[in-house]
Amino acid sequence: AQSVTQPDIHITVSEGASLELRCNYSYGATPYLFWYVQSPGQGLQLLLKYFSGDTLVQGIKGFEAEFKRSQSSFNLRKPSVHWSDAAEYFCAVGVGGGADGLTFGKGTHLIIQP
């Protein structure tokens, strides 16, 4: 079965600094990868997705992620964070199985320091 690991439970970054959130997946074939963001008390919003092709994908709000097959990783990056980026970030893998739903990591809580 597929799984997702987000090794960092919390990350604190100063406003204006760069950001990288780590995500590692376990799956035997090429996965479909997603990053979602969740603000307190809200549902999840899709930031970006990778299905195939270019391994560097651009998303909304200035985020990007790079798929590295050799490392089984799909890390999320942003060159300069804003206070409004403070939220919970979830990496997810979809494998096109029976449910075609997603398996989520436990999330990384991003704190922005002024």
Added chain:
Amino acid sequence: DTGVSQDPRHKITKRGQNVTFRCDPISEHNRLYWYRQTLGQGPEFLTYFQNEAQLEKSRLLSDRFSAERPKGSFSTLEIQRTEQGDSAMYLCASSPGMRNSPLHFGNGTRLTVT
């Protein structure tokens, strides 16, 4: 596109009572998913529908839980004889059904069992 709508946003109930949640997916999305999210965790898959057919259920979905999507549009999730361990955010998502289409999430229903 008005997004996925869930009702109610919050529900407080006493242990042993029954509760029912409603989800209205994005129009013409034929797939509808229910997820559960507990504090500090990522969403966990519960069940999903393709139109009105319930195609998969997670082991997390005990026999006290039942979901329906009678006309292939809105869905309800009922929990009978609620337990304190049922306290969680219940998230609904929909997708157009193409292979590994991203899921569009609602804002969830927060259930508190006292």
